[in-house]
Amino acid sequence: MTDDQGDELAHVLTAVGPRLRGLRQARGTTLAQLSETTGISTSTLSRLESGRRRPTLELLLPLARAHGVPLDELVGAPTIGDPRVRPRPFTRNGQTFIPLTRYLGGLHAYKHIIPPAPPERRNVRPEQRVHEGYEWLYILSGRLHLALGDHDLTLTAGEAAEFDTRTPHGFANPGETPVEAISIFGPQGERMHVRARTRAGR
Template sequence: MESVSVIPQQRQMALALAELGPRLRTLRRAANLTLQQVALLTGIGISTLSRLEAGKRRPSLDLLVPLAAAFGTPLEDLLGVAQHAGEPPVVHSPQRRSGIAAQRLSHHVGGIQVYRLILPPHQSPAPRRHDGYGWLCVLVGEVELVLSGRNLALGPGDAAEFDTHMPHWFGAAGETPAEVLFLAGGPGERVRLRVRTTGESD
């Protein structure tokens, strides 16, 4: 039997984080953007962006999501997580409903859970409601979000948060799949993100 070399998850993440700074700089230069322009696009302070590129600042989810959207790249590509083209995402807790491929990005039990979802096109809205709170950010493609009968159109970089007690549904709006980052919290667990203004100190 062929042996397979497995890199421990913590070591793999440490390697990905060590390479994040140079990757951010490469993506920014490839997009022909200055630090000031990226700050305007993301709401992240210039000093924070500079420290991220220099590897002097540990990234967090509220920094990575707008950066991935600004550079038009999936979050796992930003982190350098290898994935073969055309293959479905790896799921830590196998779950596939109505053609939706889900990759669980969080590794803790309880609390707010983070998922990367690939939404197939041509899905019929089927709103549902349940306890908790939801937050999503569009990474790739166009998404239709239905909240209490109201239809909202979201594009790359757009985000929405909502009480899941309201009837809700979201899916790909175009002819191609859409990719979103989705955070799900239980009752009383709400995601609160604060956007920094340009030039604001850390």
């Protein structure tokens, strides 16, 4: 192996950790949950994400399966000139996410589809969660109930919101038709710059 090839390999391996962390955080998965799914210990997963453990095929294969992405996407294999993204939808908590970006480092975008809640849950405040990062939402259709900290907002088509995901937040669909939104998520410090228009009431 030449020095240039060695440098390229080192660069590829160094980038794997941030990709793994970004993908896990974007899907709201904890290290403990991922460990249960893959059989890889939480300490090993943590060292992989921080770059303190060298990624191997034996580790990356179950992680690619757990995240539902091709192996070459985890390692950042170079593109072959085709700019089209072939999304692989996944479902979490009954909501559908369609990836709109190819790579997992930095900002990544999803189309987010939230089905109507059962009638008995339409007035229930969404369960909130927190995680590292920053999120930007743009509503394409429907009505979205955003519970952000102590505030309750209703966002409709054409409205946008951005927030630090360390603030407790949750989403719900209070209407009778699906909500479709574009969601852009990034690490702390990377953000869009569109502010939500606060509506009176919910």
